[in-house]
Amino acid sequence: MSIHIGIGVSALKDHIEAAKDAVVQARVNLRSAKADLAIVFSSPEFAHPTVLKTIRSLAGSAQIIGSSTLAVLSDKGIHKHAIAVLLLSFPDTVYYNSACVNNVSSGQGTRSGEDLADKLLYGFKNIRRDLGVIFSDGLKVPGSSLINGLQEKLGSSFPLAGACASDNLTFKKTFQYYGEEVFSDSACGVIWGGKLNFGLGIKHGWKPLGKPRIITKSFGNVVQEIDGEPAVKVYQEYFSFDLARLKKELRLISILYPIGLRIPGEKEYLLRSLLAIEDNGAIVCQGNVPAGSSIRLMIGTRESCLEATRQAALEAKRGMAGKNIDFVLVFDSVSRYILLGRRAGDELAIIKEYFKDTPVLGLYTYGEQAPLQSANYYGKAYFHNQSVAILAAGGQT
Amino acid sequence: MIEAGLLMIFLLVASFISIIILALIIVRKLDRIAALNVETEKLKGSLNEMDEQAKLIVRTDMELNKTQEDLDKKITGLYSLQRLSRAISTTLEEGQIFQMIEAHYLEELGFEKACAFLWDDSRKYFELTMQPGYTREEADEIISAVNSQKDKFLNLIRSEKTLSSITKSSDGSELKAQIPAIFKVASFVLSPVLPKEGEKGLFFVGTDNGETVLNEGDEELITILANQLGQALENARLFDKTWRSQQSLEQKVEERTRDLSRALAKLEAVSRRKSDFISSVSHELRTPLTSIKGYAAILLTGKLGDLPKDIRERLDKINRHSDELVHMVNDLLDIARIESGKVAMRKEPLNLKAVAEKVSDLLSGQLKEKHIAFIIDTADNAASILADRSQFERVFINLVSNAIKFTSEKGKITVTSSKTNAGVQVDITDTGCGIPEAALSSIFEEFYRVDNAINQEVKGTGLGLSLVKHIIEAHGGKIWVKSKVGAGSTFSFTIPNEA
Numbered sequence: 001m002s003i004h005i006g007i008g009v010s011a012l013k014d015h016i017e018a019a020k021d022a023v024v025q026a027r028v029n030l031r032s033a034k035a036d037l038a039i040v041f042s043s044p045e046f047a048h049p050t051v052l053k054t055i056r057s058l059a060g061s062a063q064i065i066g067s068s069t070l071a072v073l074s075d076k077g078i079h080k081h082a083i084a085v086l087l088l089s090f091p092d093t094v095y096y097n098s099a100c101v102n103n104v105s106s107g108q109g110t111r112s113g114e115d116l117a118d119k120l121l122y123g124f125k126n127i128r129r130d131l132g133v134i135f136s137d138g139l140k141v142p143g144s145s146l147i148n149g150l151q152e153k154l155g156s157s158f159p160l161a162g163a164c165a166s167d168n169l170t171f172k173k174t175f176q177y178y179g180e181e182v183f184s185d186s187a188c189g190v191i192w193g194g195k196l197n198f199g200l201g202i203k204h205g206w207k208p209l210g211k212p213r214i215i216t217k218s219f220g221n222v223v224q225e226i227d228g229e230p231a232v233k234v235y236q237e238y239f240s241f242d243l244a245r246l247k248k249e250l251r252l253i254s255i256l257y258p259i260g261l262r263i264p265g266e267k268e269y270l271l272r273s274l275l276a277i278e279d280n281g282a283i284v285c286q287g288n289v290p291a292g293s294s295i296r297l298m299i300g301t302r303e304s305c306l307e308a309t310r311q312a313a314l315e316a317k318r319g320m321a322g323k324n325i326d327f328v329l330v331f332d333s334v335s336r337y338i339l340l341g342r343r344a345g346d347e348l349a350i351i352k353e354y355f356k357d358t359p360v361l362g363l364y365t366y367g368e369q370a371p372l373q374s375a376n377y378y379g380k381a382y383f384h385n386q387s388v389a390i391l392a393a394g395g396q397t
Numbered sequence: 398m399i400e401a402g403l404l405m406i407f408l409l410v411a412s413f414i415s416i417i418i419l420a421l422i423i424v425r426k427l428d429r430i431a432a433l434n435v436e437t438e439k440l441k442g443s444l445n446e447m448d449e450q451a452k453l454i455v456r457t458d459m460e461l462n463k464t465q466e467d468l469d470k471k472i473t474g475l476y477s478l479q480r481l482s483r484a485i486s487t488t489l490e491e492g493q494i495f496q497m498i499e500a501h502y503l504e505e506l507g508f509e510k511a512c513a514f515l516w517d518d519s520r521k522y523f524e525l526t527m528q529p530g531y532t533r534e535e536a537d538e539i540i541s542a543v544n545s546q547k548d549k550f551l552n553l554i555r556s557e558k559t560l561s562s563i564t565k566s567s568d569g570s571e572l573k574a575q576i577p578a579i580f581k582v583a584s585f586v587l588s589p590v591l592p593k594e595g596e597k598g599l600f601f602v603g604t605d606n607g608e609t610v611l612n613e614g615d616e617e618l619i620t621i622l623a624n625q626l627g628q629a630l631e632n633a634r635l636f637d638k639t640w641r642s643q644q645s646l647e648q649k650v651e652e653r654t655r656d657l658s659r660a661l662a663k664l665e666a667v668s669r670r671k672s673d674f675i676s677s678v679s680h681e682l683r684t685p686l687t688s689i690k691g692y693a694a695i696l697l698t699g700k701l702g703d704l705p706k707d708i709r710e711r712l713d714k715i716n717r718h719s720d721e722l723v724h725m726v727n728d729l730l731d732i733a734r735i736e737s738g739k740v741a742m743r744k745e746p747l748n749l750k751a752v753a754e755k756v757s758d759l760l761s762g763q764l765k766e767k768h769i770a771f772i773i774d775t776a777d778n779a780a781s782i783l784a785d786r787s788q789f790e791r792v793f794i795n796l797v798s799n800a801i802k803f804t805s806e807k808g809k810i811t812v813t814s815s816k817t818n819a820g821v822q823v824d825i826t827d828t829g830c831g832i833p834e835a836a837l838s839s840i841f842e843e844f845y846r847v848d849n850a851i852n853q854e855v856k857g858t859g860l861g862l863s864l865v866k867h868i869i870e871a872h873g874g875k876i877w878v879k880s881k882v883g884a885g886s887t888f889s890f891t892i893p894n895e896a
Contacts, residue, residue: 080501209451210448211447211448237452256459297451341465
């Protein structure tokens with residue numbers, strides 16, 4: 001049985017009118033089917049309870065989850081000031097449950113991950129669970145710890161695809177949507193089970209450059225020393241910049257030349273964007289950086305970035321093995337949006353090339369969660385940076 | 398014992414050999430270690446060399462990427478500038494011009510905040526016209542801060558120069574330092590908006606993103622945009638002015654048309670009343686006139702007895718004057734009838750020459766009496782017209798007898814016809830005394846008689862030409878006269894050729 005879906009995207013200036021417009025479009029596409037789940041992506045200016053209430057009033061009893069984003073990706077293009085609503089209507093053979101945890105940063109991310117997993121698993125006794133999708137605060141929630149917590153309860157090889165909410169590049173506040181409410185510093189998600197097929201592809205396109213080095217001292221997401229020297233020295237050597245210049249150019253350096261973590265047993269490097277450089281020479285990364293890890297400086301270009309999108313789309317499609325695809329979700333890093341600049345639309349065009357008429361909806365993220373080796377998605381999920389995660393899903397026919 | 402000694406010797410030898418072999422192995426191992434060390438050092442060297450190359454690659458790549466980013470920014474900026482310019486230049490309403498600068502255009506130009514203000518010279522106050530990226534409260538604070546230091550901002554307008562966070566010149570350096578605090582931004586461009594006429598102003602864009610690095614290109618783009626805003630303001634004001642004057646002109650024309658229509662309606666009513674009055678008076682006059690004329694005629698026959706000569710003479714006068722009066726009343730009645738449309742023109746093909754000849758026969762007595770030559774010269778292609786026979790004959794009789802009346806002895810009257818766009822034109826030319834210029838415009842009015850010697854001698858009603866005009870107009874034609882005192886007159890009329 002297919003999953004019925006309807007997507008609506010609106011860029012109307014009045015937020016309530018835009019929300020109405022998006023839901024009405026989605027409802028029209030859904031035809032007469034009853035909406036079970038609504039996934040909402042919107043620019044930060046739409047993050048308001050009245051917007052969610054409007055969606056609730058028009059979407060009936062559907063569970064609502066979602067997040068803020070720099071821009072919405074859809075079949076209609078990339079819209080920076082817009083709201084998108086994906087309504088899903090599942091057949092009886094597909095099970096689903098959504099949940100949310102708040103104040104994640106006040107405790108440990110791991111604990112919140114476990115709580116979220118417990119809530120999500122509620123009602124999934126004796127039912128095979130297949131896939132989880134998580135939206136979390138991209139600025140406050142420690143992405144690596146959250147995923148560790150989730151894996152504690154869901155199983156270390158449980159397929160997870162996650163997106164860290166973004167804002168309009170001010171890096172001030174991101175929002176998560178659950179039911180009629182708007183949260184920050186929280187994580188919400190949905191897990192599916194039953195007769196559901198999915199394919200997941202995640203790639204970044206950055207290549208290792210220069211000699212391998214070892215993180216000799218680190219704590220959480222802060223690299224203190226590399227090869228026994230202050231971490232920043234590596235970047236200073238590569239760019240021949242002093243500390244002040246390096247700090248000034250950090251945004252561009254972080255996008256173009258992130259750190260690549262070598263994960264034992266995995267082919268791909270895990271990318272870590274640079275968030276800040278501390279005065280003592282430590283580098284603050286987006287995501288955990290364990291001591292003892294072998295790292296490389298990574299280099300990416302627009303072409304390698306787009307090639308990675310091609311591979312991710314291909315893997316997601318391969319994962320479906322020719323089975324029916326009802327919808328495609330795209331979690332795309334804001335770094336890629338910045339790197340691609342005027343060619344951001346090319347990435348969407350590549351995805352559309354692979355999935356033709358299947359409806360596509362996506363958001364830009366401050367971090368992604370997915371298994372590293374996506375061809376075998378029953379691998380351990382990691383917290384990624386600068387990647388594009390493509391999730392194709394369909395009901396079993 | 399010997400065996401034990403041999404065993405000892407053997408063991409010693411074996412130990413010795415083992416030591417030698419071991420020593421040899423160690424030496425070889427040491428050699429290999431040394432060789433490996435050399436290899437490792439070589440590899441390390443290569444790795445370091447590769448790392449050095451990587452550094453070069455990274456630095457070059459960084460430069461390339463920055464150049465590309467700059468280029469991208471410029472292209473995006475130019476694109477949005479082009480679209481923005483189109484939107485601005487097609488706006489002819491002053492209030493709408495600044496509203497065209499929407500947030501997404503600003504973002505493409507690399508800014509998220511903007512505002513514009515125009516100097517109101519009568520109030521001595523800067524008025525805010527737009528504030529994307531600012532809340533109403535923030536905008537209010539900005540405008541009051543700007544007005545509290547209006548002289549500095551006015552100086553910037555007068556200087557006609559753009560001020561930005563990267564401006565190096567010392568002019569406006571004080572203002573440059575204050576702007577980030579006033580407008581709550583990290584980088585900015587502030588450019589004067591200078592329409593040739595009317596209120597001038599300033600256009601501001603800024604960003605509070607500390608990472609944004611402005612360059613001359615940004616400054617130039619915003620200056621171009623501000624110039625376009627000035628141009629658009631100028632166009633809008635000009636359009637508004639033209640539109641307003643056209644509106645007032647149209648209003649005046651409308652008012653005048655209304656006045657004229659009212660006057661025309663009034664005139665028509667008066668004219669209708671006049672015709673009705675003439676018609677009823679004429680009817681009332683005709684009855685007693687018929688009696689008077691009848692009794693005078695009976696008396697003159699002598700059936701009621703012979704009349705003394707002086708009575709007969711007076712009766713003759715009564716009879717003649719009665720005829721004239723009847724004639725006049727008939728003319729008046731005809732004019733009134735034609736004017737009110739009660740008389741239908743029964744059109745039939747008429748030969749102009751035949752009509753003219755018939756009229757000349759009718760008036761032959763008078764023509765002969767004054768020895769006036771009557772010449773008919775109708776063109777072949779204008780020989781026939783469509784008209785009411787009896788009415789058309791009246792036109793001819795009136796015009797020709799008028800000509801005879803004012804032409805002195807041995808004069809000449811010529812009737813010609815020609816084909817025109819409007820139909821057929823007939824000209825009746827005499828060699829008479831002519832009509833003074835002042836009288837030309839009134840000559841076709843009822844009861845109007847030219848003040849000259851002949852008119853003082855010869856009686857007339859002043860209705861003939863008026864009747865002629867009415868008949869011609871009832872046929873859809875026009876009549877006019879050309880004349881010069883002493884040089885004769887030409888009465889011309891047209892009859893549309895519908896045949």
